[in-house]
Amino acid sequence: MSCERFREQIPECLAGRLDPAARERLVEHLESCAGCRTEVAELNAVWRAMENLKTKPEDAPDPAAKARFLAAIEGYKAGMGVSAEQQQTRRVLWFPRRPVWQAAMAAGLLLAGIFAGRYVAAPRQEAPELTQLRSQVESLRQLVALTMLQQQSPGARLRGVSYSEQMAEPDPQVEQALLYAVNHDTNVNVRLSAVDALQKFTGNPEVLRAMVDAIGVQDSPLVQVALVDLLVQVHARGAAPAMARLAQDARVDEAVRQRAAWAMGKLGGAQ
Amino acid sequence: MILDDEAIMTEVRAGDVGRLETLFDRHQPALVRYFVGLTGNRPLGEDLAQESFFRVLKYRHTYQPGANFRAWLYQIGRNVFADHIARRKTEVAMPEEVPEIRGNEMPPDREFQKKQEAVLLRRALAALPGDKREVLVLSRFLDMKYEEIAAVLKIEVGTVKVRVYRAMRELSDRFFALSGERAS
Numbered sequence: 241m242s243c244e245r246f247r248e249q250i251p252e253c254l255a256g257r258l259d260p261a262a263r264e265r266l267v268e269h270l271e272s273c274a275g276c277r278t279e280v281a282e283l284n285a286v287w288r289a290m291e292n293l294k295t296k297p298e299d300a301p302d303p304a305a306k307a308r309f310l311a312a313i314e315g316y317k318a319g320m321g322v323s324a325e326q327q328q329t330r331r332v333l334w335f336p337r338r339p340v341w342q343a344a345m346a347a348g349l350l351l352a353g354i355f356a357g358r359y360v361a362a363p364r365q366e367a368p369e370l371t372q373l374r375s376q377v378e379s380l381r382q383l384v385a386l387t388m389l390q391q392q393s394p395g396a397r398l399r400g401v402s403y404s405e406q407m408a409e410p411d412p413q414v415e416q417a418l419l420y421a422v423n424h425d426t427n428v429n430v431r432l433s434a435v436d437a438l439q440k441f442t443g444n445p446e447v448l449r450a451m452v453d454a455i456g457v458q459d460s461p462l463v464q465v466a467l468v469d470l471l472v473q474v475h476a477r478g479a480a481p482a483m484a485r486l487a488q489d490a491r492v493d494e495a496v497r498q499r500a501a502w503a504m505g506k507l508g509g510a511q
Numbered sequence: 512m513i514l515d516d517e518a519i520m521t522e523v524r525a526g527d528v529g530r531l532e533t534l535f536d537r538h539q540p541a542l543v544r545y546f547v548g549l550t551g552n553r554p555l556g557e558d559l560a561q562e563s564f565f566r567v568l569k570y571r572h573t574y575q576p577g578a579n580f581r582a583w584l585y586q587i588g589r590n591v592f593a594d595h596i597a598r599r600k601t602e603v604a605m606p607e608e609v610p611e612i613r614g615n616e617m618p619p620d621r622e623f624q625k626k627q628e629a630v631l632l633r634r635a636l637a638a639l640p641g642d643k644r645e646v647l648v649l650s651r652f653l654d655m656k657y658e659e660i661a662a663v664l665k666i667e668v669g670t671v672k673v674r675v676y677r678a679m680r681e682l683s684d685r686f687f688a689l690s691g692e693r694a695s
Contacts, residue, residue: 248676257656286683290651292629293636301539305557309535309564313528316568502554 548648
């Protein structure tokens with residue numbers, strides 16, 4: 241075996257994963273090869289030094305990250321609406337099993353696609369009825385979101401937040417309902433989801449100010465961190481002084497203070 | 512009874528998405544370490560790990576029952592990282608917590624030497640090409656076996672072996688060049 245082949249085994253040997261027979265052959269080779277001995281010494285020095293770069297493995301995920309993920313799972317469940325089994329059943333019901341009918345259906349869809357493509361490609365004004373319908377759907381979404389945000393069940397309120405995210409146009413009433421949820425909802429997951437949903441309203445300076453104020457009234461560090469993160473995400477430079485105060489406030493949770501200090505750096509605040 | 516990752520992911524795939532919490536608890540900290548190793552930036556590493564788990568949730572149907580879950584998770588993680596690079600075109604940032612080295616006025620104790628060594632090694636690691644840095648993060652920082660790394664990177668085990676050696680060789684060259692010495 242060439243020196244190169246032996247050298248390729250060195251990292252495996254340093255990790256203690258080389259099988260005994262291969263290790264024996266490597267050791268035997270090293271006894272007679274000064275070049276490979278130097279190679280082992282150098283790689284060993286670096287291998288050991290890398291131990292100091294290893295961050296201490298945490299036993300559990302960061303609580304804020306976990307809360308966000310759990311909120312996402314809840315939102316996902318709420319959005320699923322029907323179970324996977326029901327979806328499967330529906331698919332089986334309308335999709336033909338026999339290849340000949342599948343082919344016929346495919347051809348039909350192709351023709352419909354061509355027809356629809358021509359119709360869609362033609363430049364035209366949107367019909368007033370369609371505009372009106374869109375507007376009605378949007379109003380309905382707002383109504384559903386507002387109604388659900390006022391329900392007793394946290395799951396229903398989460399779905400309300402989820403509905404609000406589907407709205408094309410930010411609505412002041414929904415904006416206020418979300419801010420209310422951030423400040424007063426008893427369920428942390430709803431508050432976290434409401435923070436995420438507020439993202440589309442951050443073009444409004446009033447909302448940004450309300451978010452900064454909300455940090456002070458929160459009793460949950462997770463929500464405080466989520467608010468700080470959103471302010472950084474939307475580059476709310478005006479929030480830098482508030483972040484500086486938060487980072488210095490001894491009454492605030494330490495993790496929140498650290499996040500605020502990080503946010504201050506990101507937003508260009510004084511160090 | 513403690514279920515293995517693959518059994519849990521099979522349940523998630525079937526629609527029981529709440530079971531993902533267990534997989535998140537088991538793998539999120541290591542996934543953060545993987546991204547911190549690649550980027551040198553902890554907050555970014557946490558964000559990328561979060562995005563990876565969101566994709567696990569979103570693309571749970573693509574998991575093949577019985578397939579190694581950890582390898583599948585890191586394949587998703589690699590895609591997340593590739594998308595991040597494409598979107599941001601970022602360079603690997605030097606870690607912010609690295610202490611500054613100031614000539615010889617510091618006491619030459621062992622603790623300081625270790626810190627100095629760590630700083631140089633971080634720099635050497637950050638200067639490696641991405642594929643070499645990644646293979647070292649997987650093998651040295653996450654202690655993955657070559658077979659598992661091969662599954663994550665979708666390459667042969669023999670290729671992993673050669674790539675780890677070459678990465679170590681280049682890291683060693685860069686490290687000793689920075690520190691101005693060779694091992695004796």
